[in-house]
Amino acid sequence: MGNSRIEQIIEEIEDYIDTCKGTLLSSGEKIIVNRERIEELLRELRMKTPEEIKRYQRVLANKDAIMEDxxxxxxxxxxxxxxxNQELINEHEIMQQAYEQANQVIDTATSQAQEILDNATRDANEIRLGAIQYTDELLANLQDMMQRMVETSNLRYEAMMNNFQDFYNVIVSNRAELNPQQPQQETAQPEETQETQE
Structure with missing residues (x-):
């Protein structure tokens, strides 16, 4: 903002004083002025002062309004x-909470998956051991049954062979009675036959 009218009038008064001539005996401390010119400048200064004050008041008021605005x-x-900033903080907290919840879900899922895997492995081992034990029991029972069958078959075979031998001896005895001339020859034949059968 340029100089106000009051400042301009004051500068004019100062310039006017500088142009005035001093008195002969005042050593420059006193000057001769044109009264009309000085009165004119002072009158204009008096007239402009209220207006300038109002203008400054308006400027100050506007300044206060501007400052307040x-x-x-x-x-x-x-x-x-x-x-x-609070929204960002809230979003950060929400993201942090979501991240922590996601980590918790992952940890829980991992633990559950590991537990399921461990249980499945344990169950599979138990089933495998149970199957091995069951199969071994079946084979043991089968072995016992086969052993009993073999023993029974051997006993039956031995009894049958004894029956055959007795029957054969009866036949030989009967033939010997019919033909007493060849008892030794006939008696020897069963032993050879028995050895052959064995």
Missing amino acids: AQQKAQAIIAQANIQ
């Missing part, structure tokens, strides 16, 4: 910044 805008900006 600026403060309100600054406060609004600060409030908005605080809101945004």
